[in-house]
Amino acid sequence: MIKELILKNRSYRRFYENEIIEIGTLKGLVNMARLSPSAANLQPLKYILSNTEEKNESIFKTLGWAGYLKEWDGPEKGERPSAYIIMLNDLSISQNPSLDPGIAAQSILLGAVEKGLGGCMIGNINKKELKTKLNLEENYEIALVIALGKPKEEVVIGSIESNGSVKYWRDEERIHHVPKRALDDIILSDDYPL
Incomplete structure (x- = not known):
């Protein structure tokens, strides 16, 4: 939930x-x-x-x-x-x-x-x-x-494109698109040495 x-x-x-x-x-x-x-x-x-x-x-x-x-x-x-x-x-x-x-x-x-x-x-x-x-x-x-x-308005989550831009944008139908980084891109390691 x-x-x-x-x-x-x-x-x-x-x-x-x-x-x-x-x-x-x-x-x-x-x-x-x-x-x-x-x-x-x-x-x-x-x-x-x-x-x-x-x-x-x-x-x-x-x-x-x-x-x-x-x-x-x-x-x-x-x-x-x-x-x-x-x-x-x-x-x-x-x-x-x-x-x-x-x-x-x-x-x-x-x-x-x-x-x-x-x-x-x-x-x-x-x-x-x-x-x-x-x-x-x-x-x-x-x-x-x-x-x-x-x-x-409709807000849609998407992936960051190959250009790496995090800028949100609106399409011709005024749908608001928000790029998000992939989970694998933000977790440095699940077995980081301590």
Whole structure:
């Protein structure tokens, strides 16, 4: 079952924007992050939830989408996320959140997939602008923005071609292709001398 969730957990960038995600659903996803492991159990992450058109539009304007798709400026109106979870590090708890943002984001996204939703971790953020818009106190730094919604695109995993490129791409039918390294290419040895 976990393998199925992982296979369905792709970086979706186009959504059915009119499919509302309730605040209770977002709180449930954050609760999964809350219950996840935390380095030294410090639990420095805090969250801001957004599911209204006005707030979502304001957040959307601070984000960069799909760096490998140079000709694409991000999802158009009607295909944008219907919700966001903004992940913050509370500097009064920890100056270095270590692996916590990645662990928490993966928990949130796996929970989203289980509910028939999809999302994308976004690190390409105009953090200064978003922090100003949110009127955040100095002790909070933006770690990630997680875009969420009901996926409107198909994402397919493929093999890395002979040219070795890891760049994702879209075909003429707007199917998003993501090349992955072969298992044998990432395991150095199963009998490494110690």
